[in-house]
Structures are given as C-alpha cells and as structure tokens.
Amino acid sequence: MVTDEQIFKLLTPFADGRVGAIRTKDGQLTVMLDMSGLAPSARNYIAQQAEAALAGLDGIDAVRILQTAQRSAPDLIAVASGKGGVGKSTLSANLAVAMARAGRAVGLVDADIYGPSQPRLLGMEGSKPVAEEKKMLPVIGAGGIPFLSMGQLAKPGQAIAWRGPMAGNALTQLVDAHWGSVRELIVDLPPGTGDIQLSMVQKHKPIGAVIISTPQDLALIDAARAISFFDQAKVPIIGVVENMSGYICPNCGDVSNPFGAGGAEAAAKELNLPFLGRIPLDIAIRHASDDGVPPALGDGPIAKAYADIAAKVADWADQRTANMGG
Template sequence: MSAVQQMGGRPGLDGVKQIIAVASGKGGVGKSTTAVNLALALAAEGYRTGILDADIYGPSQGMMLGIPSGTRPQADEDKHFLPLKAHGIQVMSMSFLVTDSTPMVWRGPMAAGALQQLLMQTRWDNLDYLIVDMPPGTGDIQLTLSQKVPVTGAVIVTTPQDIALLDCKKGIEMFRKVDIPVLGVIENMSLHICSNCGHEEAIFGAGGGERIARDYETELLGQLPLVIEIREQTDSGIPSVVADPEGRVAQIYRGIARKAVELTKKIAEAGNQGPSIAVLND
C-alpha cells in the first residue's frame, strides 16, 4: 500500500506510491543536481519515477532535464496538469508556468499555496517514486509539504564543510519534528578530483557526512566527488546518470537509489502514517 493510500488519498496524488523529499539546510550544496540524478537513478533501476520542482523561488529542473524554455504542460478533462516527460521520468515545475525572467516576489503563504497547487493539481501517472526537490532552508514550503503530503522519507544533501553541516543538522531536526523519517545524508563535493592530473583532495574537509549520520543515527547514503563533468552535464540538460550511465558518478547515484528504495520499503512495511503537526506557543 502506498503512503498516499495509507492517509486516505490526496487529490492529484492518487498515482503516486512513495514520496521522497530531497532537502538541504542551505543553498549551494548541489541539492537540485542531486535530486534530478536520484530521480534518474531510480528510473534506471526500473522504477516509474517523477520529480516535482518545489523550489518555487528558483526552479531549475526544467533546464537540468533539457526541457526547452517556454514549454507548458497540457491539462486533462479535470483541469489537472499533465506532467512533462524527459529522459524517461515525469516532471512538473513552477518554471513551466512562468517565464525564465519572472521573479517569484511572493510572501511565504503565496509560495506555499503555489506548491500546494502543483502537488494537488498534477496528474502523476502511476509513479513508484515522486522525488520532491525542496527549496533550501526550513520555512513555509517545508511546513506545507509536511502538512499536506504523506512524505515517505527525506534525504538531506550537504557538503563537508562545517557551516554546511550546521545547516544540515537543522534540516534533519526539522523533518524529525514533523515526524517525517530521514532516510539519510548525501555528502556532495566530498572530494575534488583534478580533471588534468587526477589528483584527489578534500578541499571542503573530510568526514563531515559520516559524523552527521553517526550523531543522528541515520545513514550516509553516498558521497559525490567534485568534478566538472557533473556541472557540465547538468547544465547541458543531460544529467550524469543519463550522460554517462556506466561512469563513476552514475554508479554512485544508482547505489544511493538502491539504498533509498530499501529504506522506503522498510518504512512502508512498518506502516508509517505520515506527519503529525503541533504548533506550540512558547
């Protein structure tokens, strides 16, 4: 039984079995790149996968998946958006509803409302996994997702340096406060590999992801190197898992995907009923 079915269903989410939120405590850690490659890795493992770009203020999944600017989703007879398709996965993003130069100058409730509309009015087609690319931080959109959607689990993306790890802790604590299981931590940019000589150097520090996983009793799902190919491939609209499916980076993402599948199956078998929200006035 899916997470959505366990909670009595949600309009627009009937076609989704499991939902994984990909989040970060701060921007600039490669969260969106990780989210799109995780979605593609799940698809490569044989699962029907979609990705929702919930980063309302800075949607980027359309560009990362090579969807031409100005492409608009179609609607069905019930006026639900039909997700676009790219590289074998289903995609929905705020960027499909506005122009590339349109700034989202919205207060928190407006952004949260836009997310809710994307979630509930997109007709996902029989997905095993929906990856939700969250905005950085711990604000209104994160709270809306936890209140309105039966998220199976969350993945936290970080880099090894201390300031990123500090924000990573806040992200883990946020999801735990709203009773969303944290599947684990992905450490991005863990090791710089020189494109000329192959020299490896931990320029952002070492061991940070392992410490966070140990301290919070969760898993280190994987460590991604800092290599120029990841950036070049994603900017070109053909992310690493598709661009070089047999390469080192793609295999790391597929390993992360397999771990995520195993963990979500355990959560589903345990009958996680979704988040319970309590707002306290201190």
C-alpha cells in the same frame, strides 16, 4: 536462483497484467500485485494463489505479497538541505534518473520557487505543461522522468516572490497533478526551512527526507537544522548524502579535498542517521547538468555513485512499504 521471468510466468495464470515490482533479498521474495478494481474477496483469492505458486522456490525462504491499488497518489520523498547551493537539485534529478534506471516508477517535483532548476537539469527548458480536467500533466524530461516545476508556472526569468498561501497553492498544483502510475515522487526543495517546507510537511507529508550537505562544518550545522525541522514534523530522515566531497582534478584525475571530506558521514553517525553515500566535486557533473543530461544516465563512477544512493533510498522505501503491509 529463481529469475523474475520465472516468477512472472508462475503468476500470469491468475494475475496477468497485475504483477508489479519483484524483489528478492536475503531469501525473501517480495512481489507487488496491483489489485485495483477488485473486490476484497478477489484480492484475497489472488494473494493466496500467488503465495501458493511462489512457496518453496529455489533459494526463497519467505514470500510476501504487496497489494497495491494503482490509482493511489505517489509517495513523496523530499530532498532537502539547510544551506543553499549544496547540490539538492542536482541530486534530485540524478536520484530520480538512477531510481528509474533501476526499474522504479519515479517522478520529480521541483518545489524551488526561488530558483527552479529542473527544467534545465532535465533538458526541458521552456517546457509548458498542459492541464487536463484542471490538473497538470507532467512533462517528460531526460531519462524519461515525468516532472513538474515551479519554473513552469512562471515566465522565465520572472522573479517569483510568492508568499505563504500562494507558494503553498503552487506546490499543491504540482503535487496533485496527473502522476498516473508514478509511485515515488522526488521533491527538490528550496534551501532552508521556509513556507514551502512548511506546506510540504503539513499538506503533503513526505514518507521521508534525504538530507544533502557539503563536508564543511558550516554546511553541516545548517544540515542539522534541516534534520531537526523534519524531526519535529515527524518526517523520517532516510539518510544523509555528502556532496562535493573530494575534488577530482579534470587534468590529472588526482583527488584533493578543498572542502574537507567525510564530514557528513561523521555527522550522520553522530546523529544516528544512515549515511547514503558521497558524490565527488567533479566539473563533469556541472557540465552535464548545464547541458540537461543528468550524469546518472552515464556508466562511469559518477553514475555508479548515484545508483548506489538510489538503491539505498529504494530499499528504504520498500522496507517501509513492507512494514506497512504487515
């Protein structure tokens, strides 16, 4: 099998500094090339050279060159639920960390005006982003994740009672910030389908939404409501995550199912949506989160569970880019 290093070497002579993500799957090699600042003829030339250089490599049947221009705004991926407290913010932080660990340029926007939690989850409570040329500069949180939070726009503890346009303007400030080379922006939404969700889908259309639910029936009914909200807004559902499924006893390690288990997977199947995975109810997740150390940074089964979900989301995003690239 050919290694990423070999691919880099083959491309350097004519695309030095422009090689981005490399992905080999099922005999298909996809290479991202940053073509910013180049005239169309130069882009075509580099793309052709790249295809020629990579054709016929060991184990590669097809080569696809994805042309990107670095200055474009990042793609938004919304994390949503119908019900509050099911774990959106925890998943958002850990999804971002796990995707970053897999080598992606990910950032995070905490769009929860009612209960912003990312400054705490990413270990940056009290952080105040600065503005440059009227745009905010993201703060770097745990795991090297650049992020911005509604909580940074207000004083700590100040009840945020923004309505409609104000909430929408605040969201725009966070999304239209200096995201630099960030390609994917995970957006931690407040629960339900209110003003923020509306301005999200109307002004900053996400490329897709991840729906999270606990296995209980009631949570699943709410999740279905969130799903239909995104359906109506023509935002594709990337898939469903089941959180707090199965309780791991901190003393004996036994697994029990206080909220049931498998409900979200069954619901996803019924709705013909991909199931992205499950995260157990584990007090360690809560403790690590409270300490500002996302458990996805670890190397145990919990980190693995987040990494598996992150890989599915990343695959979905790559597939989408590949389809758009023609």
